[in-house]
Amino acid sequence: MTPNNAYMKYTLITGSSSGIGLSFAHECASRGMNLALVSLPGTGLPDRALEISEKYKVDVKYLEIDLTVFDAPLKVYSWCCDKNISVNFLINNAGLAGTSCFSDSDPEYSDKRILLNIRALTLLCRYFIPMLAQNSKSFILNVGSLSAFFSIPYKCVYSATKAYVLNFSKSLNIELKPKGISVSVVCPNGVETNEGTFARINSHKHWGRWTKIDSRKLAKISINDTFKGKRVIIPKMINRFLMITGRMIPSFIKLPFLEREFRKEPPSN
Ligand SMILES: NC(=O)c1ccc[n+]([C@@H]2O[C@H](COP(=O)([O-])OP(=O)(O)OC[C@H]3O[C@@H](n4cnc5c(N)ncnc54)[C@H](OP(=O)(O)O)[C@@H]3O)[C@@H](O)[C@H]2O)c1
Numbered sequence: 001m002t003p004n005n006a007y008m009k010y011t012l013i014t015g016s017s018s019g020i021g022l023s024f025a026h027e028c029a030s031r032g033m034n035l036a037l038v039s040l041p042g043t044g045l046p047d048r049a050l051e052i053s054e055k056y057k058v059d060v061k062y063l064e065i066d067l068t069v070f071d072a073p074l075k076v077y078s079w080c081c082d083k084n085i086s087v088n089f090l091i092n093n094a095g096l097a098g099t100s101c102f103s104d105s106d107p108e109y110s111d112k113r114i115l116l117n118i119r120a121l122t123l124l125c126r127y128f129i130p131m132l133a134q135n136s137k138s139f140i141l142n143v144g145s146l147s148a149f150f151s152i153p154y155k156c157v158y159s160a161t162k163a164y165v166l167n168f169s170k171s172l173n174i175e176l177k178p179k180g181i182s183v184s185v186v187c188p189n190g191v192e193t194n195e196g197t198f199a200r201i202n203s204h205k206h207w208g209r210w211t212k213i214d215s216r217k218l219a220k221i222s223i224n225d226t227f228k229g230k231r232v233i234i235p236k237m238i239n240r241f242l243m244i245t246g247r248m249i250p251s252f253i254k255l256p257f258l259e260r261e262f263r264k265e266p267p268s269n
Contacts, residue, residue: 008034008059008086009033009034009086009087009088009089009135010033010034010035010036010059010061010080010085010086010087010088010089011028011033011034011035011036011087011088011089011090011091012035012036012037012038012076012080012085012087012089012090012091012128013025013028013035013036013037013038013091013093014038014039014067014076014091014092014093014094014120014124015038015039015093015094015095016035016037016038016039016045016048016093017037017039017040017043017044017045017048018043018044018193018194019191019193019194019215020093020143020188020191020193020215020218020219021039021091021093021094022048022215023215023216023218023219024091024093024219024222024223025037025048025052026052026056026216026219027216027219027220027223028089028091028223029052029053029055029056029058029060030056031223032056032058033058033089034058034059034060034061035049035052035058035059035060035061036060036061036062036063036080036085036087037049037060037061037062037063038062038063038064038065038067038076038094039062039064039065039094040064040065040066040067041064041065041066042064043064045062045064046062046064048062049061049062061083061085063076063079067094067115067116067120068112068115068116068119068120072120073119073120073123073124073127074123074127076124076127077124077127077128080128080131086131086134086135087128087131087132087135087138088132088135088136088137088138088139089138089139089140089141090124090125090128090132090139090140090141091140091141091143092120092121092124092125092140092141092142092143093143094116094120094121095116095117095121095143095161095162096112096113096116096117096158097145097155097158097196097197097200097268098113098155098158098196098268099154099155099200099262099265099266099267099268100154100267100268101154101267102154102156102157109157110157113157113158113161114157114161117158117161117162117164117165118161118164118165121142121165121168122168125140125142125168125172125183128140129176129179129181132176132179132181133176133179133180133181136179136180136181137180137181137182138180138181138182139181139182139183139184139226139227140169140172140176140181140182140183140184141183141184141185141186141222141223141226142165142168142169142183142184142185142186143165143185143186143188144162144165144166144169144185144186144187145158145159145162145165145187145188145189146187146188146189146211146234146239146242146243147159147162148162148163148165148166148187149163149166149187149243149246149247150246150254150258151251151255151258152258152262153255153258153259153262153263154259154262154263154265154267155262162187165185166185166187166232169183169184169185169231169232170183170185170231170232173231182226182229183231184222184225184226184229184230184231184232184233185231185232185233186218186221186222186225186226186233186234186235187232187233187234187239187243188213188218188234188235188239189211189212189213189236189239189242190204190208190211190212190213191212191213191214191215191218192212192214192215193215196266196268199265199266200265200266203264203265203266204261204264204265207261210238211236211238211239211242213235213236217235218235221233221235222235
């Protein structure tokens, strides 16, 4: 840890103790970027922070917090201000996926997804804009999903939250350009990050195999494209093809196909 970090810049990554967020942390640290990692309490974040700091010789701060709690986004911002953590890259990665029949699911299931995928991401962007503008040229990378381009039965809330992330990021990018802040959104298809995603990807058989991407590869592509100022990042040619053909196929054909395909996914809580 460095005692005086007044002139150092940090990349803040949410949901960074595992999965895609941890891959972002490794990718950024391997480029010599200092990190401010934010994760749920009890997910091994202090150990991850130490490992990364020692491996890449960068400064790594961390905060354990549940981002679905009402004042958590403000607490993250206040933590950075109090600790003199000057952020020039915000990666909003934390997000909850899942498959569930909407009418059978607990109301809390939807609430959590809306609070994390939409509310926390939006408020973090809002709180950090002045700091990012002060540190420009700076960047925001929001993690969306390919599902943002589709209406997906059994993922009604998830796909809708990611459609929000996509649209929010695209319009915010235009608004923030004059402030020297570039906003990108990455929309991956499957990424095998935990038991749940393994099972969901496998349920799509060859579609799952063709469209999935390794989280380290995803992180590398996403960071490269963010620094190039790319607005919407869709890793893998087949996923770009699916996005484009999805726009051309009428809903009366597309929706029954998606219903059959996503009915196969194992439900999650
Ligand atoms: N995996 C995929 O197939 C896939 C595909 C497309 C998009 N994505 C998106 O990529 C992002 C990361 O997905 P993942 O598969 O790596 O994650 P994951 O293993 O499904 O875990 C969920 C992520 O959200 C964080 N999180 C969960 N609840 C939280 C809470 N209450 N407060 C703060 N953070 C919380 C977790 O971070 P900590 O445990 O570190 O707190 C973790 O990073 C998500 O936005 C997801 O929607 C994933």
